[in-house]
Amino acid sequence: AKWTYSDKVKDHFMNPRNILREDNEADFHGIGQTGNIKCGDEMIVYIKVDPADLTITECKWRTYGCASAIASTSILSEMVIGMTLDQAYAITAKDILKELGGLPDNKVHCSVLGDKALRAAIDDYYGKNGMEDRIKTQSAKIVCECMQVTDEDIEHAVLEGVRSF
Ligand code: FES
Known part of the structure; x- marks a missing residue:
């Protein structure tokens, strides 16, 4: 049926892993934020990186997103531990969906909120550590693929004071 959630989705929604609960954002080495214009939901991902081999040692997150966003990012936050920044950067929504069932x-x-915010966090890390040449995206701009809304559309709309898309 169309609205059936896998057991794994339910588990990660009911018991989300790695939510940032303390106000210790400053302890993290990279922070990335993104949003979903379709629903107005937001996601922030925080990473700690081992500078010796550029692997992710911790990944926390916060969201105003729905159950599916929570489950997706919860599982993502487990998948990336021990990965190099390159490996983590390459994770797609498809990989997350596969893992979630x-x-x-x-x-x-x-499911695209978590990985987008993660890529922004990785780029943030590069920017803060003199590795600007590795940055692949300017920032995780708010873009909704479902509605084909581009950064520019949003900028224009904001300039014109339009509040809904
Ligand atoms: Fe907004 Fe799911 S409805 S993230």
Whole structure:
């Protein structure tokens, strides 16, 4: 059925892993934020990096997202531990969906929040550590693929004072 959630999704929603609960953002080496215009939800991902081999040692997150966003980012935050920044950067929403056992079609867009914010956090790390040449995206700009909204559309809309898309 269309709205069936896998047991893994339910587990990660009910018991999300690695949520940032303390106000210790300053302890993290990279922070990335993204949003989903379709629903207005937001995601922030925080990483700690071992500078010796550029692997991720900790990955925490916070969101105003829905159950699917929570489950997706919860599982992502476990997947990336021990990965190099390059490996983590390459994770796609497809990889997350596979790990979760899928999401209902209408909720697939929710699974892109975590990996986008993660890439922004990795780029933030590069920027703070003199590795600007490794930055692949300018920033995790708010872009909604489902509605084909671009950064520029949003900028224009903001300039014109439009509040809904
Ligand atoms: Fe917004 Fe799922 S509905 S992240």
